[in-house]
Amino acid sequence: MTPAKKDISPAISEIKACLECGDPIKGRADKKFCSDQCRVTYNNRLNSDDTNYLRNVNYTLRKNRRILVELNTNGKTKVSREKLMRKGFDFGYFTSTYKTKDGAIYYYCYEQGYLPIEKEYYLLVVKQEF
Numbered sequence: 001m002t003p004a005k006k007d008i009s010p011a012i013s014e015i016k017a018c019l020e021c022g023d024p025i026k027g028r029a030d031k032k033f034c035s036d037q038c039r040v041t042y043n044n045r046l047n048s049d050d051t052n053y054l055r056n057v058n059y060t061l062r063k064n065r066r067i068l069v070e071l072n073t074n075g076k077t078k079v080s081r082e083k084l085m086r087k088g089f090d091f092g093y094f095t096s097t098y099k100t101k102d103g104a105i106y107y108y109c110y111e112q113g114y115l116p117i118e119k120e121y122y123l124l125v126v127k128q129e130f
Ligand SMILES: [Zn+2]
Pocket: 018, 019, 020, 021, 022, 023, 033, 034, 035, 038
């Protein structure tokens, strides 16, 4: 005679919906998907190139902004390119640009901006209106 297995499955307190298709999930309370297919579809989308691309771009933009905030201590600060690079600033990513009448171009990461001034130097600025 084998000892009876203790029933350790948690009580189902509420009906949960599948994260992928929204169908009610039957079975264990910690399940997130109604089927293996839904689980696979969901995870594939989460890790798709599209998603990763956006995640990387967003991450780089936020990092750039954080660096500008950190270095721009008084609203208008002159910094060297080298200092920005050392912090990991990526000049390839910005959210907008602004060209002045005389042709100078401000680059913005959200509300934080920089203007190339003399060789290897930038003026950090903060956008006032949005
Ligand atoms: Zn499903």
